Amino acid sequence: MAPPLLQLKNIGLGFGGRPLLDGVELTVGAGERVCLVGRNGSGKSTLLKIAAGQIEADHGSRFVQPGATVRYLPQEPDFSGAATTLAYVEAGLGPGDDPHRARFLLEQLGLTGEEDPATLSGGETRRAALARALAPEPDILLLDEPTNHLDLPVIEWLEDTLKSSSAAMVMISHDRRFLAGLSRVTVWLDRGTLRRIERGFDAFETWRDEILAEEEREQHKLDRKIVAEEHWMRYGVTARRKRNMRRVGELEDLRRARREFRGAAGSVALTAAQADNSGALVIEADGLSKAYDGRPIVKDFSTRVRRGDRIGIVGPNGTGKTTLLSLLTGTLAPDEGSLKLGTNLEVATLEQTRESLDPNATVAATLTGGRGDSVTVGGKPRHVIGYMKDFLFAPEQARTPVGALSGGERGRLMLARALAKPSNLLILDEPTNDLDLDTLDVLEETLADYSGTVLLISHDRDFLDRIVNAVIVPEGDGRWTEYAGGYTDMLAQRGRDLSRSTAGKATKDEPPEPKAVRDQEPKAAKRRLGFNEKHALETLPKRMAELQKKIAALHEKLADPSLYSRDRAAFDEISADAASAETELATAEERWLELEILREEIEGR
Structure with a gap:
């Protein structure tokens, strides 16, 4: 058996209270593709940093095969000291690496190499960081949320690139389809310990549910045994006549085991506060057009959005998704065309950048607006601590500054604030970024139960397939087309993907597709x-x-x-x-x- 490329043994790490990591073991062999899953805050990113040698554990050992190269993609890359994106990528190359791969990968990812890192958008930052991780063709790739802020063409390019790579990989991602397509091994970080299954992410959820169900059965047996022993303590003949100290000790051991058992973390309790119904017609757009500096972003776009519709807007970054969304909601005036909004609209918005979060404000103040200790949810007051618990925040985090939260925690905070507001129209811009898979499940259920209308921008193909009943995509030159169904349905109707080489460019042999509306029958x-x-x-x-x-x-x-x-x-x-x-x-x-x-x-x- 070949020795592992990377091995972590008996890793322990704590920040006070219960340990974040407790006796964690991780082995990665040559060419293995491992997905690392777990709740936000469970320590996934911390474990990846230990594997990358970025931080040291309190105890345990890290082994990397001599001569093996390791490259780590962090969630928030550090560009300090790099004047351009090319300089940043080249700084990650080793002595024997091909210097031309840095520029080649940047070009593949839509960058020139001359960009100033200080002016990069979230998507450009992620693409530059990917180029730096991939350029040396490392033996081991450690990827923390590689698809965050990427558009669909780049995600699909990344999948193809990683599939053709011989590198061993450990991946953290909220993108189910990305994990299912790449992983061959799944490790689950849960309550400080790591479990492993020699199967890809497709098998994870069934495996996890079986483990949790078995834990519940074992705890039920333990509870029943404690009840039986306590009954003996109170009413047993031997107990009344003479204490059997062995059984008394066993009962104390049972009670201690029950106290020390770390049950599975509670689930997020998302509920969207719903306002009164809007009118049956929510949005009617006729011939909307918008251009910047002579470049058409939206040209002659018309649609009708009815109450209860769930519309996804997808496409490469820079094609104008946010502009189209702003036109449809009336926050941006069109150059041409008309917009009619329905009656009784109450809008709640979740923006992608989360810039509206004050990093110096506390979690509680963000939810209450700095007024008192209650938050109004659906028109009714709730104590802020109770509402925080619904989104898996601990009571002691009430005074935590927003700037100290992880990306996933900031995502949950944005959701908590947006869903507290009564609405019948939800505007969601990349709602899945940084959310763990369990929170995504509950968000999907919440949107399924939401009686209002949803407009969302997302690059998460699985999320789109589960949520939307229509998809709007760019066809080039400001033209947008609406297709019935989810993302997969759109691809089937459109006949091609959203890659940069074809997006919006009908060839001589390929006329533009006719518009598909939600009321038409699918061609099947x-x-x-x-x-x-x-x-x-x-x-x-x-x-x-x-x-x-x-x-x-x-x-x-x-x-x-x-x-x-x-x-x-x-x-x-x-x-x-x-x-x-x-x-x-x-x-x-x-x-x-x-x-x-x-x-x-x-x-x-």
Whole structure:
């Protein structure tokens, strides 16, 4: 077996209180592609910095194969001392590296090399940092949120580049599709420890849920055993006559184990405060046009947005996505055309740059506006500490300056502030940046339950597919086209991606695509439910009801406090039956939901 390129052993690190990392082990072999997942604040970036040699752990060891080169992509690169982007990338090259790769990669990423680092946008900063990490063709790549602030063409270029690389990789990313396409190993940083599975990110969520479910079952058994032992302490004949010190000690050990158990972190409780319904027609745009210095950004664009629509705006950076969004919401006047906004609109906005956050203000003051200790959510006052907990902020963070928060924490703070405001129109500009996967799941559920209208700019393909029912993309020369469905549906209708070489440039053999509107039927072959699908739709509800009754009966048996001490074998058997029934019920519900959605789509065609 070949020795590892990188190995971390028994890594421990703490900043007071519980350790952030506790006995962490990580091994990376040649060519391995590892995705590192975990909650915001769990220590992923810290662990990557230890692997890169940027910081030292309190204890443990770091080994890098002699002669192996390591390159680290931080979330916030340091450009100090670099006069241009080319100088910054060249500073990362080693003595034997090809100096021409620095300029080549910058050009591939849409930069000239002459840019002043002080004037770079978020996307340009990320592209320059990627060029610096990739230019030496390292043996080990450590990538912290590599897709943040990148547009879709660059993300797809990066995926292709990494797939063709022979480097070993450890990646942190919120982009599910990016991780699923590249990873072959998944490591999960959870409550200070690291778990590993020799499979890619596609398998992670099922694996994680199985682990958490097993933990719940073990804790339930522990709770029942404590109840049984406490019953013996109070009522046992031996206990009344003479204390059995061994059993007393065992009970104390059980209680200590229960106290010290670090349960899974609570989930984010996002709820969008909803105002009264807007009018049925939210936005009507007719022939909108906008140009800067003679360059058309939007030309003759028309659309109708109805209440409940979820519209995604995508495209390469610099094509005018934010300009189009500003035109549609009336915050920017068009050069030509007309805009009609619906009645009773209440707008809440989440901007990408988060510049509206005062870095010197505390978390509590940001949510309350500096007035008192309560925040108005949906027109009702809530104590700021309770509202902070919904977004996974600890009470002691109330006085933490915003500038001291991580990127993910600032993202959650922006969400907390935006969602507290009653609205029926949500404007989201890159809402997924820096959010962990669990928070993204809850954000998606929140938007699914939101009865208002959503306009969003995003480069997250999976998020777009899950949320939007229409996508607007640039076709060049200020022309924008609207396609029905999500991002994948848009690609199927458009017939090509959004790469710089083709975006908006119809070839001689390829005429511009006709506009697709949300009310049109998708151009797909007529689909019918098969016999097995029809049968499952008819029989699954009955089976789910039977399983629910069975689970309720089993839980009622488990609620008997004396069952564990009276009949351990029966307790274990009933627990196993309940877990099996719950798994079967979840599978049945998921299958029924898939078939019901399919049936509605077919009948709606």
